Every structure is written in structure tokens, then in C-alpha cells.
Amino acid sequence: MTKLSQPPGGQSSTFDIEEDEFDEALGLLDNAIKREETPEEHRNSMRAWKWWIVTMCLVTIYSAILTSSENQQKRLITQNGNFQCPAIEKVPENVQGFEEVFSESYEEVSNSLTKNMTKFLEEFRTRAFDDWGETYEKAKAKKRDWKRKHYVPFLNNGSSIFESACGIGLNMYLTLEILSEEAGIENLTVYGNEYMDASTQKANAIFDEIPPAKSRKGQICTSDSTDLSYIPPNSFDLVFTGYLSPMLDPLHFGMEDIELNYDRYFKLCDAKESDWEEKKLSKIAQQRQQDWFGQWVAEMARIAKPGAPIILESISNPLCEERDEWGGVSKEWWKVVSTNNTYAWDVDPKSLEYGGDQIFDDRYHVFMKKKVADQIRE
Numbered sequence: 001m002t003k004l005s006q007p008p009g010g011q012s013s014t015f016d017i018e019e020d021e022f023d024e025a026l027g028l029l030d031n032a033i034k035r036e037e038t039p040e041e042h043r044n045s046m047r048a049w050k051w052w053i054v055t056m057c058l059v060t061i062y063s064a065i066l067t068s069s070e071n072q073q074k075r076l077i078t079q080n081g082n083f084q085c086p087a088i089e090k091v092p093e094n095v096q097g098f099e100e101v102f103s104e105s106y107e108e109v110s111n112s113l114t115k116n117m118t119k120f121l122e123e124f125r126t127r128a129f130d131d132w133g134e135t136y137e138k139a140k141a142k143k144r145d146w147k148r149k150h151y152v153p154f155l156n157n158g159s160s161i162f163e164s165a166c167g168i169g170l171n172m173y174l175t176l177e178i179l180s181e182e183a184g185i186e187n188l189t190v191y192g193n194e195y196m197d198a199s200t201q202k203a204n205a206i207f208d209e210i211p212p213a214k215s216r217k218g219q220i221c222t223s224d225s226t227d228l229s230y231i232p233p234n235s236f237d238l239v240f241t242g243y244l245s246p247m248l249d250p251l252h253f254g255m256e257d258i259e260l261n262y263d264r265y266f267k268l269c270d271a272k273e274s275d276w277e278e279k280k281l282s283k284i285a286q287q288r289q290q291d292w293f294g295q296w297v298a299e300m301a302r303i304a305k306p307g308a309p310i311i312l313e314s315i316s317n318p319l320c321e322e323r324d325e326w327g328g329v330s331k332e333w334w335k336v337v338s339t340n341n342t343y344a345w346d347v348d349p350k351s352l353e354y355g356g357d358q359i360f361d362d363r364y365h366v367f368m369k370k371k372v373a374d375q376i377r378e
């Protein structure tokens with residue numbers, strides 16, 4: 001213990017100090033002298049350093065907050081649908097081997113209908129189009145009840161809506177008109193995808209030229225409905241399709257003639273129990289069809305917001321049960337796969353509802369809701 005009569009700070013008081021503290025104080029003094037700094041100056045410069053460090057920390061924290069809010073902003077923009085349309089890379093599996101037949105029935109029809117766009121826009125309400133076999137006005141009348149019950153309660157002014165495989169966009173168009181007429185719901189932002197580029201272009205032109213019910217076009221892209229990976233999850237208030245195009249050749253027979261191809265599948269349907277190979281092939285064909293439907297709906301469910309409706313219109317029954325159609329799935333199938341979450345749709349099986357198709361007697365509509373966030377985490 002050393003007694004100092006004068007503390008390093010110069011105040012005249014007497015106090016006790018440990019030897020090593022004393023050495024340290026001397027060292028400080030020494031250093032200060034070497035740098036020609038008084039202890040007071042040294043303390044001030046240490047204070048300045050502390051302030052500098054605190055200021056730098058604050059600047060870092062502030063810029064981290066700014067960056068995270070910018071990211072949040074970016075996420076919001078993406079969620080509002082500001083995504084890039086992809087380049088279509090391959091023919092979707094449902095159409096493979098039948099590209100020509102397919103483009104005859106969709107691309108050529110849509111091209112011929114809309115050859116003269118101005119005329120088309122003037123006349124489309126009273127013309128039959130697509131494969132509805134009905135005029136726009138009649139199709140709209142036949143879809144009105146279904147849309148009033150299953151679309152209206154889930155949308156508001158300014159909601160966003162997506163149609164998978166939207167063709168030239170007239171089912172979307174009549175949907176927006178019905179929402180406005182039935183409930184005054186307007187200002188929707190409209191999104192969609194379609195495989196036939198000619199149809200996508202028409203859909204874009206229609207929504208650019210004469211958007212109904214004060215709607216605003218988001219993006220309508222040329223893409224495969226079973227791969228919407230360019231769209232962020234949880235993006236839309238309602239996702240629907242007017243028709244889920246089945247696989248035309250689930251066993252990849254690859255025949256050139258679509259009629260012959262279907263005859264081959266019908267033969268498998270009719271196989272006797274003893275023809276176990278054919279029976280088995282028929283089962284595999286139906287399983288592949290189901291997986292195709294599962295994959296298509298999985299993409300629709302992924303891009304729907306939690307709690308949002310996912311609506312499938314004009315669904316066909318399995319080919320062996322409904323030979324006038326192109327193939328499909330049974331009503332029971334929806335119950336089983338939504339309960340088991342077979343395709344990770346994360347929909348609430350209790351929300352499942354069916355409706356009769358007023359345009360095609362042998363088809364049905366399906367309504368279900370994506371689980372809310374808490375249910376998905378379960």
C-alpha cells in the first residue's frame with residue numbers, strides 16, 4: 001500500500017491505492033507524456049473514442065433496420081405479383097405426343113375467333129367460343145349461381161385473383177362481371193397462366209383493351225399449370241381454373257391418332273378380371289391421371305393465400321366411368337387426398353364442396369379452402 005498526497009488528477013485529497021493500480025496510473029501518465037497528452041486530455045480522447053464506437057454501433061443498427069424494411073418492401077412487392085413470366089421450356093406432360101391435336105383445338109380456335117380483335121371485342125358476348133358450345137352471355141348465366149356462392153364471400157374491392165389455364169381469359173372476364181353485378185366487388189387485380197402462347201396473348205390484349213369492373217391486369221403468363229414456380233407462395237386471395245386439362249396419354253402409348261389412343265384406353269377399362277395385366281394397366285393409367293390432377297392443384301394451392309379458396313370448375317370423372325370425356329377423377333378422390341394431404345395441398349378437408357356444372361352435365365365443380373397459417377403448422 002502506498003500513500004499518495006496528490007492523486008493523479010491533481011485534487012488535493014489523500015486516499016489509499018493498490019500498488020498495481022498505482023503502476024497502471026504511472027504507466028498512463030508515462031504514455032500520456034510520451035504522446036504529449038495530459039491525463040485529462042487522455043481521458044477526453046478515450047471519451048471521444050467511446051462516442052465514436054457508440055455512434056458506429058447506432059449507424060450499423062439503423063442501416064440493418066433500413067435493409068430489413070427494404071427486404072420487407074421487396075417481399076410485399078413480390079407478394080403483390082410483381083414476378084417475371086418464365087420462358088416456356090417444354091411441352092406440358094398432359095399434352096405430350098398430342099401437340100398438334102391440342103393446338104388445333106385451342107390455338108387455332110382462339111386465333112380464328114380473335115383474328116380481327118376489334119370485331120371480336122365488339123361481338124364476343126353473343127358468340128360461342130372455346131369448347132363451351134355456348135355464347136359468352138349464356139355461359140355467364142350458367143356460372144352465375146356457382147360464382148355468387150363460392151367467389152363473392154371471399155373477395156373484396158382490390159383483391160387479387162388468379163386463373164390457372166385461363167385460355168383467352170373470358171371465364172375470368174365473366175367472373176369479374178358477376179362479382180361486380182352481384183356484390184359491387186371491383187378493382188380486382190387479375191393474374192393467370194396459359195400454355196398456348198396465342199391464347200395468352202389474346203387474354204393480355206382483352207384485359208389491356210377493355211378491363212371489366214375497373215379491374216387491373218397483373219400478369220398473364222405463358223406457362224405450364226403444373227409448374228408455377230416463378231410465382232411466390234401465398235400470393236392470391238382466390239385461385240381458380242375453368243378446366244383442369246387431363247393427361248391425354250397417361251401410359252405414353254404415343255399413338256398419333258387421338259381417337260385410336262382413346263380406344264386403347266377403353267379396351268383396358270373393359271378388361272375382364274382374368275386379364276390381370278390389362279386391369280393393372282388401367283389402374284396405373286388412372287393413378288397417373290390422379291397424380292397429374294394432384295400436381296396441378298398443388299401449384300394452385302401453393303400460390304393461394306392461407307385461408308383462400310381454391311376452385312376447380314368443370315371437372316371430369318375418370319375415363320372408365322365417363323367415356324364421352326377426356327379423363328378425370330371421382331368426387332370421392334378429392335375427399336381422400338385432401339384428408340390425407342397426399343399432394344401437400346394443405347387444404348382444409350372440411351371446406352370441400354361440390355357443385356353441378358350447368359354447361360357440361362357430366363362434369364362437376366369443386367370448392368375448397370387452403371388452411372389458415374396455424375392449421376398448416378400443425
Ligand SMILES: C[S@@+](CC[C@H](N)C(=O)[O-])C[C@H]1O[C@@H](n2cnc3c(N)ncnc32)[C@H](O)[C@@H]1O
Pocket residue numbers: 092093094095106130131164165166167168169170171172193194195196199223224225226241242243245
Ligand atoms: C377448356 S380451356 C379453358 C379456358 C378458360 N378457362 C376458359 O374457360 O375460357 C382449357 C385451357 O387449358 C389450357 N391448358 C391445357 N393444359 C395446360 C397446361 N398444362 N398448362 C397451362 N394451360 C393448359 C389449354 O391451352 C386451354 O386454353
